[in-house]
Amino acid sequence: MxxxxxxxxxxxxxxxxxxxxxxxxxxxxxxxxxxxxxxxxxxxxxxxxxxxxxxxxxxxxxxxxxxxxxYRCHRFGGECVVNGSRCPYNLQVKRPTNCPAGTFCCILI
Structure with a gap:
């Protein structure tokens, strides 16, 4: 046992x-x-x-x-932002999966 x-x-x-x-x-x-x-x-x-x-x-x-x-947005140097927010396409990261529905990961510079 x-x-x-x-x-x-x-x-x-x-x-x-x-x-x-x-x-x-x-x-x-x-x-x-x-x-x-x-x-x-x-x-x-x-x-x-x-x-x-x-x-x-x-x-x-x-x-x-x-x-x-x-898979975490902040580890890419980003932040989850609301869909429609201004974020250049080349700074949008698709790989993170921890952003809530209706948001996406945008790299902060």
Whole structure:
């Protein structure tokens, strides 16, 4: 019974919903214009290794891009705005799915 419970707890603790992992910024990565994300979630080849030293043991590397698993508008540098709002087409991001109905993600510059 205990083995079954432990196995179930391990399975439930796994990241089964494929949400992106949040890491905090590190100076070495920021200095080259990147952000610390899970290495396997970076959409581009990693150019700068070892620039997230405090989180590297969790799999973080310095990436120039947003995680391939990211779905939150604010992580793209945007904000959910009401449909019909003025937002240039090239600043409208379709990938985020957390904006409420009747809104879309607009990158803030």
């Amino acid at each position: 205990l083995k079954t419970f432990v196995l179930l707890a391990v399975i439930l603790s796994c990241n089964v919903n494929s949400e992106p992992v949040d890491f905090y910024p590190e100076k070495l990565c920021n200095a080259v214009g990147g952000q610390c994300i899970l290495k396997d979630e970076c959409p581009y080849p990693i150019k700068y290794l070892n620039r997230c030293p405090r989180q590297q043991h969790f799999g973080a590397e310095c990436c120039h891009g947003v995680s391939i698993k990211e």
